[in-house]
Amino acid sequence: EAGVVQSPRYKIIEKKQPVAFWCNPISGHNTLYWYRQNLGQGPELLIRYENEEAVDDSQLPKDRFSAERLKGVDSTLKIQPAELGDSAVYLCASSRSGSHNEQFFGPGTRLTVL
Amino acid sequence: DQQVKQNSPSLSVQEGRISILNCDYTNSMFDYFLWYKKYPAxxxxxxxxxxxxxxxxxxGRFTVFLNKSAKHLSLHIVPSQPGDSAxxxxxxxxxxGTYKYIFGTGTRLKVLA
Incomplete structure (x- = not known):
């Protein structure tokens, strides 16, 4: 079974530039999550999708962050414009619907904003 | 506020001995608790x-204990192996109610050979 795929793995941009991250979840996993992990911290949930519906986006900074999962499979997370404080690792995870347990994480995208 | 806390940022254990990692939480509404391991990159x-x-x-070698009255859980690894370093x-x-999935700040375990 292929794992969660994320790209790019690393991204360096200047502040005020836009950036996008892509995630392909495990086949059959209807629930998709985006997390941000700052250095020395645990992952923080940004948004959760059930199929194509964003069911929890309360932690997503909506002034500059947006996400979509148009066909209920792949998802993109965008930041526009990026700020210095957005430097972090952005993790995508997926799970089966209704699963109360394990999420499967991708390797993450490390974003550096200069 | 930090609803899930791991107060020990690091732990070193000799190979073959027991590793005990601790976690405290504040919200009594949590109904599942999980442990994840993370390697670099x-x-x-x-x-x-x-x-x-x-x-x-x-x-297997992993046991999780939950003490609801103390709002405390722990992960025991016995015996610890160098590959458990993470x-x-x-x-x-x-x-x-409100869906929450909250991670602690992590504990770096180093198992010494």
Whole structure:
């Protein structure tokens, strides 16, 4: 079974530039999550999708962050414009619907904003 | 506020001995607790979970204990192996009311050969 795929793995941009991250979840996993992990911290949930519906986006900074999962499979997370404080690792995870347990994480995208 | 806390940022244990990683939480609404392991440059990997209605769950070398009255859980690894060296995150999940999936800050475990 292929794992969660994320790209790019690393991204360096200047502040005020836009950036996008892509995630392909495990086949059959209807629930998709985006997390941000700052250095020395645990992952923080940004948004959760059930199929194509964003069911929890309360932690997503909506002034500059947006996400979509148009066909209920792949998802993109965008930041526009990026700020210095957005430097972090952005993790995508997926799970089966209704699963109360394990999420499967991708390797993450490390974003550096200069 | 930090609803899930791992107060020990690091832990060193001799190979073959027991590793005990601790986690405290503040919200009594959590109904599942999970442990993940993370190697450098990889995403977290699920290890073991426990429902809030249980006080112990065991899977091979890994055992999670839950003390609801103390709002405390711990992960025991016996015997510890060098390959267990990683960062361990506890996470707490609330499914009733407002959905919450909150991770602690992690504990770096180093198993010495």
């Amino acid at each position: 990889e995403g977290p990997t699920f290890l073991i979970s426990i429902s809030s209605i249980k006080d112990k769950n065991e899977d 960062v361990y995150f506890c996470a707490a999940l609330a499914t009733s």
